[in-house]
Amino acid sequence: HFHPVRRAAALRSFFSFVADREPTAIEQCTQILHVPMKKAPIHAPCYLEPEEVKAILAQPDRSTIEGQRDHVLFSFLYNTGARIQEALDVCPQAIRFDSPNCVRLYGKGRKERLSPLWPETVSLLRSQLMRQPRAADEPIFVNRYGAPLGASGVRFKLAQYVEAAAKITPSLTSKHVTPHSFRHATAVHLVAAGVDVTVIRSWLGHVSLDTTNHYAQANLETKRLALERLESPSRSTKRPSWKQDQSVLAWLDTL
Structure with missing residues (x-):
């Protein structure tokens, strides 16, 4: 159909x-x-707040091989903003363990791009390869039998971790979290940090700038909600602090 x-x-x-x-x-x-086409509204993607990401990353039992693997995989997704299959395809030879740390990812249409890695992520990857050694051209993330992980299996495990994390961070209860949610979170947090959307587009391998703009809109909604929690301007004669903060004004100029 x-x-x-x-x-x-x-x-x-x-x-x-x-x-x-x-x-x-x-x-x-x-x-x-001449019959008009019905256009469905395009909703901004649901994304994770930093504390929600932290709560999810804390769930895997890192004393087990599978738990450590899952922790490394989700940390990698959050660091790079990679699509789940891009991450599952990563082999040791794609990672630069020397400074500057980065990973070579292959996106849609086999388009190649480099993503920077935090030192903490590199340390996690080193530890993962010590516990489950892989050849240079073999996928890093595998199951207990050494076979590459499938995206559906990762989604299933993530749902279990999110359910457990929601008991600590209740806001997760209302969110449909998938591996792609880490990609959304990476983008929104980069916008919040003042990174230009065109740079984010290059980093995440977005084909359309419209896709990247969704994250700018989502971040503006977060800022609006934060402002609503502040004291009403009518009750204060002080100039709003964000108008005096050049870094905030510079960030707004990038949107």
Whole structure:
């Protein structure tokens, strides 16, 4: 079955074809082609706050091989903003363990990009490879039998960790968390840190700048909610501190 939007597009294409080939049907085809297409609203992606990420990363039992592997994988996702399959495809030869630390990722269409790594992430990766050694061209993240992890298995394990983390951080209860949520979190937190959206686009391998702009919008919503919790301007004669903060003004200029 076709998605309703795709079905409508197919019908419009068909009647455009008919109008070109059958002059007597032009009037009827024109009426059909003028039926407006329904456009679904594009929602900003749900993303994780830093404390929510921390709560999830604390759940895997790092005394076990699987627990440590999961902790390293989710830490890697948050550091790099990689898509889940990009992370699962990473081999030791893709990582630069010397300074400057980075990883070579292959995105959609095998497009290659470099992502910087935090020293903490590199240390976690070193530890992971000591516990589960891999050849230079073998995927780092594997199951107990040495077979590469699948994305569906990672989603299942993540759901369990999120359920446990929600008992500590209740805000997670209302969020549908997937491996892609770490990618969203990375982008939003980069925006909050003042990184230009075009740089974020390059880092995350976004094809469209519109995708990156979703994160800027999501971050603005966070800032709006934070401002609502502050004292009402009518109750204070002091100039809002953010208007005096050049770093905040510079950040706003990048959006």
